[in-house]
Amino acid sequence: MQIYLKKCIVRGIIDIMKKSITTNSEAETISEGEKFGRTLNPGAVVALYGGLGAGKTAFTRGLAMGLDIKMPVSSPTFTIVNEYPGKIPLFHFDMYRLDSENELFDIGWEDYLERDGVCAVEWSEKVSGAFPPDTIKVHLESRGDNVRNITMEVLV
Ligand SMILES: Nc1ncnc2c1ncn2[C@@H]1O[C@H](COP(=O)(O)OP(=O)(O)O)[C@@H](O)[C@H]1O
Numbered sequence: 530m531q532i533y534l535k536k537c538i539v540r541g542i543i544d545i546m547k548k549s550i551t552t553n554s555e556a557e558t559i560s561e562g563e564k565f566g567r568t569l570n571p572g573a574v575v576a577l578y579g580g581l582g583a584g585k586t587a588f589t590r591g592l593a594m595g596l597d598i599k600m601p602v603s604s605p606t607f608t609i610v611n612e613y614p615g616k617i618p619l620f621h622f623d624m625y626r627l628d629s630e631n632e633l634f635d636i637g638w639e640d641y642l643e644r645d646g647v648c649a650v651e652w653s654e655k656v657s658g659a660f661p662p663d664t665i666k667v668h669l670e671s672r673g674d675n676v677r678n679i680t681m682e683v684l685v
């Protein structure tokens with residue numbers, strides 16, 4: 530596993546680093562998601578980018594573990610959003626089946642943003658205009674077989 534720390538981006542008063550890692554198994558991606566999840570505060574919005582099978586759901590499964598959520602996380606492809614209660618609740622979105630950003634109003638997107646949980650969003654490409662400015666971006670990319678490259682923003 531490689532770790533590179535890229536140059537610091539200053540966005541408002543918060544410094545953001547980009548961390549790039551390579552995982553070689555689903556378990557490793559889950560473990561990285563868990564470490565990442567532990568760094569999140571209530572109100573955090575995490576935009577996940579990457580194609581089918583890139584590991585977005587696996588990463589979110591770990592992220593939930595990092596929030597101490599015990600319920601098993603499954604893909605919300607057909608329901609658009611699944612809610613997991615916890616000290617910091619998780620709202621797990623999958624925008625794959627969303628036809629337009631307008632449908633976000635129907636599912637109560639803006640209410641979720643106000644609810645002091647963590648919003649983790651799969652297929653963020655489909656709703657790029659919907660994210661608040663302090664959204665944390667995570668890009669996942671398959672490099673074949675069991676290899677995945679994950680580039681995530683981390684607050685420093
Ligand atoms: N390094 C890896 N990280 C994550 N998933 C992996 C990895 N290697 C193989 N896989 C497999 O890729 C698939 C990822 O699925 P999933 O997390 O549902 O992707 P997505 O939500 O991006 O469509 C799973 O079948 C998993 O077993």
Ligand SMILES: [Mg+2]
Binds near residue numbers: 651
């Ligand atoms: Mg998925």
